[in-house]
Amino acid sequence: MNGALLNPSRPSFVAESLPQGGWRASVPHYLRIRDQLVTDLAEGVLPSDSKLPAERELAERFGCTRVTLRQALQLLETDGLIYRQNRRGWYVSPPRIRYDPTGIIGFMEYVAAQGRVPRTECLHAERRPAGAWLAKRMGLEHPEEPVFYLQRRRWVDQRPVLLECNVLLVDWCPELLTTDLNTSLTRLLRERFGRVQSRSELLMHPETMNDVQAELLQVSPGSGSFYLERLSYGEHGQSVEFDQEFWRPDSLAVVLGTQHPEAVRRP
Known part of the structure; x- marks a missing residue:
């Protein structure tokens, strides 16, 4: 090899x-x-x-x-x-997907750019009230504020590698559930709704998969996962999307770029 x-x-x-x-x-x-x-x-x-x-x-x-x-x-x-x-x-194992969680490019794009075949499978989509926990996490005024709740599974080649939950404010993309959600959400928001995110806050740590997650990712219950949580803000600084990602840890390599502040100040 x-x-x-x-x-x-x-x-x-x-x-x-x-x-x-x-x-x-x-x-x-x-x-x-x-x-x-x-x-x-x-x-x-x-x-x-x-x-x-x-x-x-x-x-x-x-x-x-x-x-x-x-x-x-x-x-x-x-x-x-x-x-x-x-x-x-x-x-x-195939090569790991190189993943920069700080980037604005979507899963479908960065996987394809690495010569692999991405696929998105929408498992569930509904409109519902945010609820108390999510309202607090997103800084919403009321727990009853309507959100779209999506559950999707992402594939690389023939292997499921990622489960994600996306929560988006209904007011930010009101016709979302009428669209094809088996594709790039980043591109869909940009091209269909003219929406882009201005910034995001990230949280990452290892976790253990529960039985449902393990079955969907075709691993044994109790296997480890790489968990990423992202709170994204819209054009006017308001929180508009909350994501949770559960990765097979053997499928990705997290790659982050850094720049020393002294280098930025040099002419």
């Missing part, structure tokens, strides 16, 4: 630091299995998104128990080199 097909991952310090002879045999068997599978991936034995052999076959190949094998597989999963489809087995 071309190196570009492998996700960025932590280096195998065990493999890189081992002497050529001597105490190699003292390395735990699961680490030697992990290093051999990393080599297989790097040499193209298994291409991106292909299924690994069954655990029984791999255990026979390496002369180990399935418990030992799973230790190795879990290390590869942690490094983002393989992923598990619930009840379907292990697969070679």
